[in-house]
Amino acid sequence: MQRCLQVPELVNLFCSHLYEAKSPHSRRSPNVGSCAGLGDLAVLAVTAKIFSRHALALMWNSVTFEILLRCLPTDCYESFMMHSVIYSSGHDKEERTSEVIDMIRPLDESDFERIRIYAPFIRNLWCGDEKSKFLPSTLPWFHDNPLPNLRGLYWMHGESDFHHIQFFLSPRITTLHIGHPSLAALTFLLALPRRFPQLAYLALFTELDGVPSLEISAVPTVSACLRGLHAIESLTLATDTLDAPALEHLARLRIPSLRHLDVSGVPADLKPLGGEKAYFASLRALHFTSDIQSACRFLEWCPQKLALAKFSAEISEAATAQEAQHMLSVAVGGIVDSSLRDFSLHNANTTGLDSTVHLISSSSLRTLFAFTNMTSVVIESAFGIDVDDATVTDMARTWPRIERLELRSYRGTPNPRATLQCLEVLAKECPRLTHLGIALDASSVPKLRLGVRGKGSSTSTSTSLRHLDVGDSPISRPTSVAKWMKHVFPRLVGIKTLTDDLELKKGQSEAGEGLVDGTVRYGRHWKKVLSILCESRN
Incomplete structure (x- = not known):
């Protein structure tokens, strides 16, 4: 082991594995790591000198400006918790608690001693406008002592403070x-x-x-x-x-x-x-946040198929079933069949929609069967996705490598035609499936087939599925469903329903109240299923 630790590449690999295993990733900010991951690296850094430099390089690879401020002596600033209430759309209220830092004395050169030690390790810096008030007092130091190895700069300042970016620009960015x-x-x-x-x-x-x-x-x-x-x-x-x-x-x-x-x-x-x-x-990766016509126009504009591995679109207005069908057809015509692994289509949650116009059909989904190497398919509809057991069976057999299959709806799918029987097919054909979202009718529970060796097959079992999103799927006998699910998906740890995201408000119409009451009842039944499954494992 001692000889292995003399190889810098091996030590760095060990530290990197520890960091990556516990560090989240954010699209809008650098990877600053989780408390657990950074804490483990800190322990490693002080355990032996052989680990110190590699661990410190990872700990300080990506930081926020606030982290740099906390390297100043504690008599330079004070911090306190601030509570605020944020209202959105005039109805929803969210309470937030954040830590606020205030400088309490002028800074001098000696205050930056710790920052000077760690500055060479910093590769990515995130600086938001909430820290603008600290820039005038700290920028003179950064002007004379820039971050020499900075590669990535995430600058979130507006008009009045944007010009301060000049103090952080490294020629290596x-x-x-x-x-x-x-x-x-x-x-x-x-x-x-x-x-x-x-x-x-x-x-x-x-x-x-x-x-x-x-x-x-x-x-x-x-x-x-x-x-x-x-x-x-x-x-x-x-x-x-x-x-x-x-x-x-x-x-x-x-x-x-x-x-x-x-x-x-x-x-x-x-x-x-x-x-x-x-x-x-x-x-290899293409993402749209626009109207559905822009996504179609791009793929139709390219003269040859693109070898994309990932395609995703967030549609700004709810697409009709016809528009969704056109989008899927254009994707098949514009993307190399064997290259695509990840496909997602997210519709806007627009009010006042007609289910007959916006309900995505199973025939539309079958268009995607041209892509045979899929590992993730996520489609969100504003008003339901209509699939039956036959369609789900064909999905399972077309995409045996699928890891995430989510067919979700903001308002639920009226009268779903898929049943619990299709889940057994997924358990049998898709051994890597970990996340599943589907609306189904769980009113009828299939019989468990506990076959004896040589005397017929038993009900299929999958130990990979962890999360199931059923929307507002009808269910009447949660205990029976739980008994069946325990055999098919024994390691299921989460069941999500439409009520998890639905904000129940007063003053709804009688017809609306009936729908919500049914949704709430189904949600409670599915939570009971999850409770029974969890208790059975204890």
């Missing part, structure tokens, strides 16, 4: 995340390609509280910036600021070329691309 659209940010973007030609990861305007008129005027600036970047591998645009020239530039990039694209819209004035070249040659 390859990842840049700018949260708020502002005039200062647009001015900065104009010089971005010249200052950071090696930039590989760029995310713009993810904090959606900017001025709409400013976002519109940002299109030419964003376009000029993108057309000047030739090493970009990942791009996220949370506002509709992508124009045709910029998109055409991205399509023609060669190695290294774009691998991940996340956009909020596709321009309508796209010109046809020539068919003689391979466009978006390295694109």
Whole structure:
């Protein structure tokens, strides 16, 4: 063992495994690790010198500006808890508790001693506008002692404080995340390609509280910036600021070329691309947050199929069943059949919908059977997804490697046709399935087949399924269902129902009250099923 610990690569691998096992990932902020993961690394760092540098490098790899502030002497600041109440949509109330830090004396050079020790380890820094008041007192130190190895900067400041970004810019930066659209940010973007030609990861305007008129005027600036970047591998645009020239530039990039694209819209004035070249040659992940037409327009615009591994779309307005069918057909026509592993379509939860128009049919879902290597399929409908046992059976046999299959609805599926019987098929055909979401009619409970060796088959069992989302699935005999489920999914630890997300409000119509009452009753029955399953394992 001692000889192994003399190999730096092995020590680093050990520390990395410990860190990754306990560290969450956030799209909007760097991976700052969980308390448990960082605590274990801290213990490792002081256990032996041989671990210290590797553990510290991981502990300080990604930090927030607040973490840097806490490296100052404790007599520099004071902290206290602040309680606040936030109202959304005029009805929902959320109580929050956050820690607030205030500086209580001026800072001098000696106060930054600890930061100076850890600064070389920092690769990613997240700085939000809630810490703006600390910038004037700390920036002189960062001006003279920059973070020398900073690779990723996540800057969430608005107009008044954006210019402070200059103190943190390292020539080695390859990842840049700018949260708020502002005039200062647009001015900065104009010089971005010249200052950071090696930039590989760029995310713009993810904090959606900017001025709409400013976002519109940002299109030419964003376009000029993108057309000047030739090493970009990942791009996220949370506002509709992508124009045709910029998109055409991205399509023609060669190695290294774009691998991940996340956009909020596709321009309508796209010109046809020539068919003689391979466009978006390295694109593997594509995400839309837009109307459904933009997603379709992009796939139809590309002259050849894309070798995507992941496709996802968050639709801003609830798509009709016909629009959803068109989206699925376009996906089949625009994505290489054998490459796609992960497909998700999320509809908006729009009010006043008609189930006859928005109910997604099983025939539409069968369109996806062209993709035979799926590991995750998630489809959210505003008003139900209609599947039967035959469709679920075909899904199970078409996607034997599936790990996540979620067919969800915000309002539930009226009169679901699938039954408990289809769950046994999934247990038999899909041994890797861990998450399942489906509306089914659990009124009738299949008989358990406890076969004897050589005298017929027994009911199939899957030990992989952990989470089941049943929406507002009808159920009348929870004890019988629990007995059956105990055999089919013995390691199930969670059952989610529509009532988990449904906010019950007063003043509903009589018809609405009847629906909600049924939903609540079904929810209680399913929770009883889960309770019985958990008790049986104790």
